[in-house]
Amino acid sequence: MHFLSEVKEGLIIAFRAIRANKMRSVLTTLGIIIGIVSVTMMATAIEGVDRAFEKSASAFGSKVLYIQKFPWVQHDDWWKYRNRRDMKLEYAVAISQQATLVDAVAPSAVTMKDSRFGSRTMLGTFITGTTHHYQEASGTTIEDGRFFSQEESDGGRPVCIIGANVAETLFPSIDPIDQTIKVGGFPYKVLAVLEKQGGMFGTFTADNRIFVPINSFINQFGSRRGVLISARVAAGADIEEAKEELRGIMRKLRHLTPGQEDDFNINEQEMLTQIFGAITAVIAGIGFFITGLSLFVGGIGIMNIMYVSVTERTKEIGIRKAIGARRRTILMQFLVEAASICLIGGLIGLAIAYPLSLIADQLIPTAMPVSVVAIALFVSLLVGVISGFLPAYKASKLDPVDALRYE
Amino acid sequence: MDNSVVINLKEIKKIYDMGGAEEVQALRGVSVEIHKNEYVAIMGPSGSGKSTLMNIIGCLDTPSSGLYEFNGVNVSEMNDNQLAKVRNKEIGFVFQTFNLLARSDALHNVELPLIYAGVTSGERKRLAREALNHVGLGDRVHHKPNELSGGQRQRVAVARALVNRPSILLADEPTGNLDSKTGDEIMILFEELHHQGNTIILVTHEEYIAEHAHRIIRVRDGMVETDERVDKRKTVTTV
Ligand SMILES: Nc1ncnc2c1ncn2[C@@H]1O[C@H](COP(=O)(O)OP(=O)(O)OP(=O)(O)O)[C@@H](O)[C@H]1O
Ligand SMILES: [Mg+2]
Numbered sequence: 001m002h003f004l005s006e007v008k009e010g011l012i013i014a015f016r017a018i019r020a021n022k023m024r025s026v027l028t029t030l031g032i033i034i035g036i037v038s039v040t041m042m043a044t045a046i047e048g049v050d051r052a053f054e055k056s057a058s059a060f061g062s063k064v065l066y067i068q069k070f071p072w073v074q075h076d077d078w079w080k081y082r083n084r085r086d087m088k089l090e091y092a093v094a095i096s097q098q099a100t101l102v103d104a105v106a107p108s109a110v111t112m113k114d115s116r117f118g119s120r121t122m123l124g125t126f127i128t129g130t131t132h133h134y135q136e137a138s139g140t141t142i143e144d145g146r147f148f149s150q151e152e153s154d155g156g157r158p159v160c161i162i163g164a165n166v167a168e169t170l171f172p173s174i175d176p177i178d179q180t181i182k183v184g185g186f187p188y189k190v191l192a193v194l195e196k197q198g199g200m201f202g203t204f205t206a207d208n209r210i211f212v213p214i215n216s217f218i219n220q221f222g223s224r225r226g227v228l229i230s231a232r233v234a235a236g237a238d239i240e241e242a243k244e245e246l247r248g249i250m251r252k253l254r255h256l257t258p259g260q261e262d263d264f265n266i267n268e269q270e271m272l273t274q275i276f277g278a279i280t281a282v283i284a285g286i287g288f289f290i291t292g293l294s295l296f297v298g299g300i301g302i303m304n305i306m307y308v309s310v311t312e313r314t315k316e317i318g319i320r321k322a323i324g325a326r327r328r329t330i331l332m333q334f335l336v337e338a339a340s341i342c343l344i345g346g347l348i349g350l351a352i353a354y355p356l357s358l359i360a361d362q363l364i365p366t367a368m369p370v371s372v373v374a375i376a377l378f379v380s381l382l383v384g385v386i387s388g389f390l391p392a393y394k395a396s397k398l399d400p401v402d403a404l405r406y407e
Numbered sequence: 408m409d410n411s412v413v414i415n416l417k418e419i420k421k422i423y424d425m426g427g428a429e430e431v432q433a434l435r436g437v438s439v440e441i442h443k444n445e446y447v448a449i450m451g452p453s454g455s456g457k458s459t460l461m462n463i464i465g466c467l468d469t470p471s472s473g474l475y476e477f478n479g480v481n482v483s484e485m486n487d488n489q490l491a492k493v494r495n496k497e498i499g500f501v502f503q504t505f506n507l508l509a510r511s512d513a514l515h516n517v518e519l520p521l522i523y524a525g526v527t528s529g530e531r532k533r534l535a536r537e538a539l540n541h542v543g544l545g546d547r548v549h550h551k552p553n554e555l556s557g558g559q560r561q562r563v564a565v566a567r568a569l570v571n572r573p574s575i576l577l578a579d580e581p582t583g584n585l586d587s588k589t590g591d592e593i594m595i596l597f598e599e600l601h602h603q604g605n606t607i608i609l610v611t612h613e614e615y616i617a618e619h620a621h622r623i624i625r626v627r628d629g630m631v632e633t634d635e636r637v638d639k640r641k642t643v644t645t646v
Contacts, residue, residue, distance in 0.1 A: 009522050016510055319506045324495020324523040327487050400467040
């Protein structure tokens with residue numbers, strides 16, 4: 001109770017002082033406002049980049065393993081990977097027979113061809129040859145239509161599934177389903193359109209792809225293409241264990257002796273997430289350092305003005321001490337005042353930053369994280385307390401007679 | 408009536424070091440005992456050390472040497488918090504220049520010692536109003552100091568000094584900034600307070616003000632010159 005009424009008295013004094021020196025308070029608060037706006041906008045921008053990444057990365061599926069000749073994140077000389085033996089489509093069959101921790105396996109081979117429908121052309125479309133297991137193994141979602149069946153897959157029928165961008169480009173006005181498009185000059189009937197993925201990986205997502213049965217792909221485009229095998233980790237199975245199992249099977253298929261290192265890689269979304277996390281951590285570190293500096297400068301402004309305030313009110317401090325204010329009470333009074341100025345600055349800063357974040361949302365989907373709001377308020381409080389401390393301490397140590405005698 | 412010693416000063420000295428060899432001896436060994444419900448006037452020429460003495464008695468200042476016991480407790484052994492508590496609860500100080508908080512109204516000024524004493528808000532308001540009524544300012548509670556006359560300001564200051572029911576009331580030239588009529592009003596107030604059992608120490612230059620007191624201590628050059636009891640018929644007897 002005692003403590004609370006002291007804080008309340010501190011608040012009353014603080015607001016009276018702020019009101020009495022409006023212009024000064026506004027100018028002082030400005031430093032904090034600018035600091036808080038820049039820090040929160042920085043956080044919002046990073047949140048936006050994070051979200052964009054998460055959305056993009058989710059296209060790869062968090063439970064899908066990709067067995068490939070090249071790693072997504074290369075640690076060694078590119079030539080080392082280049083010289084590895086190519087991946088073979090047959091591995092997929094062997095893996096799906098032997099592996100117990102994955103429940104869907106699909107090979108795919110990729111090439112780049114132009115696709116056409118009537119007079120409309122999409123240049124350099126990624127053509128993926130795969131099996132009917134692909135949808136399960138990679139976790140893609142169909143917007144409209146159906147994936148090709150086992151018969152269509154095994155028989156190499158001329159059917160295809162197209163990505164959202166392909167559909168938009170080739171069929172701006174009509175329904176693509178059951179239309180026949182030309183892929184690299186060969187006719188394919190459209191069975192389905194995939195759901196749009198979007199995201200920052202652009203052309204590499206399924207949006208720009210056309211999926212055809214693998215046997216048809218081999219016939220039309222050859223088989224010595226970059227082959228990869230997607231495998232979905234079974235529900236309940238551990239990703240790392242599944243990875244180990246696949247590795248064992250692959251080493252056997254590749255006839256590697258125990259001393260030889262892997263000549264393939266098992267990639268997963270996690271690798272991208274890690275790399276990305278490291279990059280954003282650096283950006284965030286630098287960003288917060290720079291924006292933090294402006295907050296620091298704001299804090300110095302507060303300290304300066306609190307010193308002025310203490311000096312101006314020396315007499316008042318003397319009066320308060322003469323009638324029984326303790327050191328702690330005076331200390332708290334000025335701390336509360338500094339903290340209030342900063343907190344108000346923080347609130348105004350947030351009030352400015354929030355609409356700005358809505359504008360930023362138009363450019364890159366983001367939102368001011370609630371944690372940032374809380375942290376911003378906490379930080380402004382902290383800046384107030386820290387920068388108010390020295391002046392407040394000075395005030396609390398004043399001798400009552402000396403303070404009363406001050407003119 | 409309880410006649411215990413409230414203030415006991417022994418060989419109190421206050422020396423201001425002005426740097427170099429220069430120093431000011433504001434008090435040069437003052438020994439005074441003041442009992443409960445005494446009404447004491449301290450007189451003396453300007454610069455004789457009256458205010459210095461009052462500040463020491465009021466625990467606003469500390470002596471350079473000597474012993475000061477307040478209600479039997481050695482003040483020099485008290486820490487900051489204990490001193491603050493004594494200033495808050497035991498001593499009511501009235502200054503020549505009022506020393507009210509300019510931006511606060513009368514009520515809040517009077518409430519202040521209660522805030523520092525940790526009294527709850529409702530109780531505070533009640534006691535502060537009561538104290539203001541007591542000094543005749545019941546209709547001025549929401550006036551700021553600059554909306555009050557000098558005499559009214561000093562009444563607010565007296566109300567503030569009394570609101571915590573202190574052991575003693577100290578007043579350093581409380582009428583110094585008032586004309587003689589308003590000064591008299593304050594003195595009547597003091598008289599009443601004394602009748603109600605308060606212990607009062609008052610510094611003044613004016614003989615007619617000092618006549619209200621029952622004991623007059625004259626100070627010169629930082630020393631007690633005379634210390635006399637005045638009976639009601641204004642005959643003077645030496646202590
Ligand atoms: N802070 C200080 N530093 C140096 N000397 C001081 C200080 N305060 C008081 N003095 C000196 O101490 C002496 C006593 O001062 P004090 O204020 O007690 O006088 P006083 O009796 O109250 O005078 P007045 O009647 O004019 O108020 C004076 O000579 C004064 O100059
Ligand atoms: Mg004086």
